[in-house]
Amino acid sequence: MYNLGSLIGLWYRVKYDSPWKHSPITASKFWKLFCKTAVAIKPVVSLSVHHNSNLSFLWDPWCNNGSVAELTDSIRISHLWVGDFISSNGWNLPDYIPASIKSIISNLLIVREGPVLTWNSRTVTSCPNNRTFSELFHSNLEDVPWFKFIWHKGYALWYASYSWMAIQRKLKMADILNLRGIPLNPNCSFCLGNLESHSHVYFECDYSFLLLTALFPDLVKFYLRPNLMQVFDIFGSYRNFTKVDRNFCYFVMAILVYHLWRERNNRRFSSVWRSPSELKNVIIHAIEAKASNWRHYDSLKNHFKEILG
Known part of the structure; x- marks a missing residue:
């Protein structure tokens, strides 16, 4: 079981693979469980874009709660960060990115300050902690009142x-x-x-x-x-x-x-x-x-x- 801090930390340290996509067959049991956990909590978290954001441009779901990989089959940019496409707090998108995708990305707000990951659950009124994550992770289990x-x-x-x-x-x-x-x-x-x-x-x-x-x-x-x-x-x-x-x-x-x-x-x-x-x-x-x-x-x-x- 991961706590919320370690989960976010791993997201930021993964460069050439992403926990949001399916793990390869050769991946370790730990990585497969990690990918499964990340996908499970995807509906209740959102990622914000900063000028120096180190989110994966292709794989992480920062684009309207979805990933750019869902919009294109190209993996040409699979190794790049979101921050690589931001210049002077504005978008600087290369010509090889399709115009339809450019249009979507250009309308996204680039945040100067604030958390990169936020919790969307209606039951959470403040900054989430490990207890919040654990309750969501085990929400499918039967409640034991005793x-x-x-x-x-x-x-x-x-x-x-x-x-x-x-x-x-x-x-x-x-x-x-x-x-x-x-x-x-x-x-x-x-x-x-x-x-x-x-x-x-x-x-x-x-x-x-x-x-x-x-x-x-x-x-x-x-x-x-x-x-x-x-x-x-x-x-x-x-x-x-x-x-x-x-x-x-x-x-x-x-x-x-x-x-x-x-x-x-x-x-x-x-x-x-x-x-x-x-x-x-x-x-x-x-x-x-x-x-x-x-x-x-x-x-x-x-x-x-x-x-x-």
Whole structure:
């Protein structure tokens, strides 16, 4: 993935080839992806002409949002810049350029100052940045509204990865492995009385629900036990929570998800068991190790006394 600055920089440094046209078969994967990206954003950008412009005269789409190559089959001028045809802030076009093309180019304004590339998107009200480019580049992808539960400010990659897998049902639970023909004891490693699945481990099981309510006592008030996504939604709906409070809850949940998965594996493969109180202490220690460096740690201690003391 390119940021906007590097993309524009590459445009200016390409002299004998252009990212706007199709890349040759022998081009590298990087160059092919670059050309594909440039073509994809072409409809929402425009190029301005300056007296010393170093845009490709033939290939770059500076001529009424199109390229001169679209108007002629000649490649005689393929190696020249737009600035090579400007003299004293006016156009100086040679005779071998067809009159019809001359007429179009002569009506184009030559700008003295300002950006060479501008963003035309209606959603952009100021100078575009890398976020603007990234949103456009990924606009064809499905929106994932729960990303804020995982990739919030202050997330820890190790723990967040397990939360992402748990929400996506990607952890190797017994029900999934058995469905794929991999034999495994189907019973939950915590309660031993129910079938193991993502929804059961997070948080239908007595063991995991006891840990959840030990960290967040308010959740014990719910009549039915929530699943993982519902717990995230509950934290997001608390009106008295600040953004920092919500991010902290999401962070704690990620650590809880990880340590429950680790405890499950220890019980299955190492026959090592921890009681809920022992695992709670391990989780709190992991939380403090990360959150103690947060800017709002003192205020979080007042709001979450069950976790931070």
